[in-house]
Amino acid sequence: xKTRFIAVVAAFAAVGLAAFAAVAGAGKAQEGPxxxxxxxxxxxxxxxxxxxxxxxxxxEKKYPGTQVxxxxxxxxxxxxxxxxxxxxxxxxxGTGPMLVGWARGVNWKIIAPLNLGDLWLMAKDPNIxxxxxxxGKRIATPTNTSIQAVMLRKMAQVxxxxxxALDSGLVALDHPDGMQALxxxxxxxxxxxxxxxxQEKVRGAHVVGRSYxxxxxxxxxxxxxxxxxxxxxTDFAKFFYRQIVAxxxxxxxxxxxxxxxxxxxxxxxxxxxxxxxWLAAKTPGSKSRALTWTTRPLGLMRTASFMNKTGQLSKMPxxxxxxxxxxxxxxxGS
Amino acid sequence: xxTLSGRMPRRQARVAPSEHEPSGPLLRVEHxxxxxxxxxxxxxxxxxxxxxxxxxxxxIVIGPSGCGKSTLLKAIAGFIEPAGGLIQMAGRTxxxxxxxxxxxxxxxxxxxxxxxxxxNVAYPLRVNGHRRRAAIAKARQYLELTNLAHAADRYPHxxxxxxxxxxxxxxxxxxxxxxxxxxxxxxxxxAITRQRLQTELNRIVEQTRVTLLFVTHSIEEALxxxxxxxxxxxxPSRVIATVDIRGLGGPETVEYSxxxxxxxxxxxxxxEEVEEIGGLE
Amino acid sequence: xxxxxxxxSIPRRPAAFGxxxxxxxxxxxxxGAVLVAxxxxxxxxxxxxxxxxxxxxxxxxxxxxRNGSLSEPTWATLRLLLEGIGIGAAIAAVLTAFATLxxxxxxxxxxxxxxxxxxxxxxxxxxxxxxxxxxxxAVRFVIANATIWPIAIAVSTGFKTANQTLxxxxxxxxxxxxxxxxxxxxxxxxxQAISGVRTAWAFGWRTIIAAELVFGVAGSSGGLGxxxxxxxxxxxxxxxxxxxLTIAILGVVFETLFGQLERRTVIRWGMKTS
Numbered sequence: 001x002k003t004r005f006i007a008v009v010a011a012f013a014a015v016g017l018a019a020f021a022a023v024a025g026a027g028k029a030q031e032g033p034x035x036x037x038x039x040x041x042x043x044x045x046x047x048x049x050x051x052x053x054x055x056x057x058x059x060e061k062k063y064p065g066t067q068v069x070x071x072x073x074x075x076x077x078x079x080x081x082x083x084x085x086x087x088x089x090x091x092x093x094g095t096g097p098m099l100v101g102w103a104r105g106v107n108w109k110i111i112a113p114l115n116l117g118d119l120w121l122m123a124k125d126p127n128i129x130x131x132x133x134x135x136g137k138r139i140a141t142p143t144n145t146s147i148q149a150v151m152l153r154k155m156a157q158v159x160x161x162x163x164x165a166l167d168s169g170l171v172a173l174d175h176p177d178g179m180q181a182l183x184x185x186x187x188x189x190x191x192x193x194x195x196x197x198x199q200e201k202v203r204g205a206h207v208v209g210r211s212y213x214x215x216x217x218x219x220x221x222x223x224x225x226x227x228x229x230x231x232x233x234t235d236f237a238k239f240f241y242r243q244i245v246a247x248x249x250x251x252x253x254x255x256x257x258x259x260x261x262x263x264x265x266x267x268x269x270x271x272x273x274x275x276x277x278w279l280a281a282k283t284p285g286s287k288s289r290a291l292t293w294t295t296r297p298l299g300l301m302r303t304a305s306f307m308n309k310t311g312q313l314s315k316m317p318x319x320x321x322x323x324x325x326x327x328x329x330x331x332x333g334s
Numbered sequence: 335x336x337t338l339s340g341r342m343p344r345r346q347a348r349v350a351p352s353e354h355e356p357s358g359p360l361l362r363v364e365h366x367x368x369x370x371x372x373x374x375x376x377x378x379x380x381x382x383x384x385x386x387x388x389x390x391x392x393x394i395v396i397g398p399s400g401c402g403k404s405t406l407l408k409a410i411a412g413f414i415e416p417a418g419g420l421i422q423m424a425g426r427t428x429x430x431x432x433x434x435x436x437x438x439x440x441x442x443x444x445x446x447x448x449x450x451x452x453x454n455v456a457y458p459l460r461v462n463g464h465r466r467r468a469a470i471a472k473a474r475q476y477l478e479l480t481n482l483a484h485a486a487d488r489y490p491h492x493x494x495x496x497x498x499x500x501x502x503x504x505x506x507x508x509x510x511x512x513x514x515x516x517x518x519x520x521x522x523x524x525a526i527t528r529q530r531l532q533t534e535l536n537r538i539v540e541q542t543r544v545t546l547l548f549v550t551h552s553i554e555e556a557l558x559x560x561x562x563x564x565x566x567x568x569x570p571s572r573v574i575a576t577v578d579i580r581g582l583g584g585p586e587t588v589e590y591s592x593x594x595x596x597x598x599x600x601x602x603x604x605x606e607e608v609e610e611i612g613g614l615e
Numbered sequence: 616x617x618x619x620x621x622x623x624s625i626p627r628r629p630a631a632f633g634x635x636x637x638x639x640x641x642x643x644x645x646x647g648a649v650l651v652a653x654x655x656x657x658x659x660x661x662x663x664x665x666x667x668x669x670x671x672x673x674x675x676x677x678x679x680x681r682n683g684s685l686s687e688p689t690w691a692t693l694r695l696l697l698e699g700i701g702i703g704a705a706i707a708a709v710l711t712a713f714a715t716l717x718x719x720x721x722x723x724x725x726x727x728x729x730x731x732x733x734x735x736x737x738x739x740x741x742x743x744x745x746x747x748x749x750x751x752x753a754v755r756f757v758i759a760n761a762t763i764w765p766i767a768i769a770v771s772t773g774f775k776t777a778n779q780t781l782x783x784x785x786x787x788x789x790x791x792x793x794x795x796x797x798x799x800x801x802x803x804x805x806x807q808a809i810s811g812v813r814t815a816w817a818f819g820w821r822t823i824i825a826a827e828l829v830f831g832v833a834g835s836s837g838g839l840g841x842x843x844x845x846x847x848x849x850x851x852x853x854x855x856x857x858x859x860l861t862i863a864i865l866g867v868v869f870e871t872l873f874g875q876l877e878r879r880t881v882i883r884w885g886m887k888t889s
Contacts, residue, residue: 084664105850138748187748
C-alpha cells in the first residue's frame with residue numbers, strides 16, 4: 001500500500017512536470033532576416049521613444065518587408081521572459097531585471113538606453129515623512145528585482161543601516177495597480193515612476209525619497225535584445241539605436257508635437273497638454289527634469305555592484321561595456 | 335431464548351398511557367378525512383374513517399392498493415394533518431410526530447446508513463434523554479429480542495432486507511411506544527422471510543404487550559397478526575367493516591377459512607381481482 | 616470492513632500481452648522513469664534558463680525543505696488556504712442550513728450561487744483588495760468566496776436528494792427541525808459534501824497560487840505562489856520547478872487524504888461505492 005502510494009506520487013509528479021516542460025518550451029528563437037519583429041514595453045512615460053517610433057512608423061518606412069508588432073504588457077516579467085524565449089525580439093525593461101538576467105546567463109545586452117529617471121517613493125499618510133517611518137509598512141514596487149526595489153534597498157541601507165530592513169513589507173504591484181492601492185490606502189508607500197509619481201503627487205501623495213538623491217543620476221529604462229539577434233541583424237540593430245537617439249532628440253526639440261502623438265497613442269486621454277506638462281516635470285527642489293532623454297547609460301556599474309552586495313546579483317560585469325552592444329560604446333557611460 | 339425472556343423489557347415501566355384516561359380508548363379516529371394537494375386540486379384519499387384502538391390491542395388496517403391506508407397511518411404518526419375529523423391519542427389531539435407513536439416503515443433504507451446496527455437502535459434513545467450507557471444497554475436488549483445481537487456492529491448496507499426490518503422493529507420498540515405503527519413493513523420481503531418475520535413479530539408483541547397498529551394489503555398477514563381488522567374500501571375510502579378475530583383458530587380450522595372468505599368478499603366489493611387483493615401467499 | 620474494496624470483487628481481465636501482469640509497484644516507477652528521462656533530456660536540450668533537470672529540481676526541493684526557503688512559503692500558503700476554506704465551509708454550512716429552513720433562505724442561496732459561483736476566484740481579488748487592503752484577509756476572502764459556492768451547491772443538492780424516509784424517521788424519534796438538519800440531513804449529504812469540499816479545495820488551491828502570483832508579498836509572509844514568482848524574476852529555474860514539484864506532491868497527498876476520508880466514512884457505510 002505504502003510503496004504503491006509512493007510510486008503513484010512519483011509518477012504524478014513526473015507527469016506534471018513533463019507537461020509543464022512541454023508548455024514552457026513551446027517558443028523558440030526564429031532565424032533569418034527580421035521579417036517579423038515584435039517589440040514590447042510597459043505603460044509609462046519613460047517608454048515615449050518607442051511609442052513615437054510606433055506612431056511614426058519609422059521601422060516600417062525603412063524596412064517595408066518587416067512585419068512589426070508592438071505589445072504593451074502590464075508587467076516587466078513577461079517581457080523578460082518573452083525576450084529569452086525569442087517571442088520578443090526587442091523588449092524594454094528596467095535596469096534591475098536586465099542585470100539579473102545577464103548575471104543568470106541570459107545572452108542579452110542593452111541595444112539602447114531610453115532615459116535617466118528620478119524615481120520617487122510616494123506616501124499618502126502625512127505621518128510618513130522619512131525612510132525610517134516606513135519600517136513595518138507596506139511598500140509597493142513593480143517586482144522584487146525592479147530598479148525601484150533596488151533603490152528602496154539602497155535607501156534602507158543608507159538610512160536604516162540594513163539594505164533588507166524594509167523587505168518584509170514589499171508588495172509586488174504594477175504601476176497602475178500600485179497607484180490605485182496607494183490612493184485608496186491599501187498600501188502605505190509606492191515606489192514608482194513617471195507619470196504615476198506625478199499623478200499621485202497631484203492627488204495628495206507626497207515624496208518620501210528620490211532615487212537621484214541616493215544614487216545620483218542613473219539609467220532607468222533600457223531596450224534589450226539577444227546577442228544572436230544582434231549578430232544576425234546588426235544593421236537593423238544599429239538603425240534601431242539611431243532611431244532611439246532621434247526620438248530622444250525629438251522629445252527635447254518639440255515636446256508639443258511629441259505630446260500630441262503620445263496622447264493620440266493613449267486614445268486622447270490623458271490630453272496632450274497633460275503629456276507636455278509631464279515631459280517638462282522637474283524633480284522637486286532641483287532644476288533638472290525627472291526624465292532625461294539620452295542613450296548614455298549612467299550608474300549601471302553602481303547598480304550592479306549594489307545588487308551584488310545585497311545578494312540580488314550572482315556575478316559582476318567587468319565593466320559597463322559588457323552590458324551593452326557596440327553602438328552604445330561611444331556614449332561614455334558608466 | 336430462555337435467557338432472553340428472563341430479561342424481558344417491560345414497556346409498562348416508563349409510560350402507562352392507558353392510565354391517562356382510563357375510560358376512553360388509547361387511539362380514537364373519528365370521521366377522519368385525508369387528502370393531498372396536486373396543482374390546485376385537492377385529491378381526497380380517505381373520505382371518512384372511524385375506529386378506536388384499545389391499549390394492548392393489535393389492530394390491522396387492510397385495504398386495496400391506493401386506498402389511503404398508508405396516508406392514514408402517517409396522519410396518526412403526525413406527519414399529515416387531517417382535512418377533517420379527529421385523531422385523538424390518549425386524550426390529546428393535534429399531534430406532532432413523536433416517539434410515543436414509533437413507526438416502522440416499509441422501506442429498507444429507513445436505517446441511518448452511517449450508524450451501526452447498535453447505534454441505530456441506541457441513538458433514538460439518546461435523543462430521548464437516555465444516558466449513553468443506558469441507551470446502549472437497552473439497545474442490546476432489544477437487538478437480542480429481535481435475534482440481532484450478532485449483527486450489532488454491522489452497518490445497514492451489510493444486512494439483508496429482513497434483518498433491516500428487524501432492526502427497525504427493535505429501534506421502534508426500544509422507544510417504549512404507546513402505540514407501535516407499522517406501515518407494510520414486510521411488503522418488500524420474499525414470502526418465506528415474510529412468514530418468519532410475522533411469526534417473530536407475534537412473539538415480540540406478546541412479550542412486550544405493545545399496542546400495535548399494522549397496515550397491510552394482505553389478508554393472510556392480517557389474520558396472522560391481528561386482534562381486530564379494520565377493512566377499508568377503495569379510495570376515497572371509508573371503513574366497510576370492522577371484524578374481531580380474537581379466538582379464531584389456526585389456518586387449518588373452518589372458522590379461519592370462513593373469515594378469510596368473508597374478508598375476500600368484503601375487499602372484492604369494490605374490485606374484481608380477489609386474488610391480488612387477498613395477497614395469496 | 617468486509618465489503619469495501621471493489622478491486623477484489625471485479626477480477627481484471629487478463630491482458631493479451633504482459634504489461635498489465637507486471638505488478639503496480641513495478642509499473643508505476645517504470646512509467647515514471649521514462650517520463651523523468653524524457654524530462655531530463657528535454658531540459659538539457661533547452662538549457663538551464665528554460666528548464667531545470669529532474670536532478671536539479673530534486674536537489675533544490677531537498678535544499679528548500681531543509682533550510683526553510685521552500686517549506687516556509689508552503690506552510691504559509693497551506694495555513695492561509697485552510698483558513699480560507701474553513702471560513703468558506705462554515706459560511707456554506709450556515710447558508711445551506713438557512714436555505715433548508717426557510718424559503719427566503721433558499722431563494723437567497725439560489726440567487727447568490729448563480730451570481731457568484733461563475734466568478735473566477737482571482738477576478739474577485741481587486742474587490743477583496745479594496746475591502747480588506749493588501750493583506751492576508753483579502754486572500755482569505757477570495758479563497759472563502761471560491762469555496763463557499765461549490766460546497767453550498769453540493770451540500771444543498773445532498774439535502775434535496777436526501778432520503779425522505781430517513782427524515783421521517785428522524786422526526787418520528789423526536790428530533791427538532793434543527794437536529795433533523797444536523798443529525799440526519801448533514802450525514803445523509805456527506806458524500807456530496809465531501810466531493811464539494813474536494814472541488815472547493817481544488818478551486819482554493821488554484822486561487823491562492825494565482826492570488827499570490829498577482830500580489831506576491833515578498834519577505835517573511837510570502838507563500839508558495841510568491842516563491843515561484845520570485846524565483847522566476849531571478850531566473851532561478853530549479854526553484855521554479857521545486858515549487859511546482861511541491862504543488863504536485865501536495866495535490867497527490869490531499870487526493871489521498873480525501874480518498875482515505877471517503878473510505879473511512881461514506882464507502883464504509885455503503886453510501887458511495889469505491
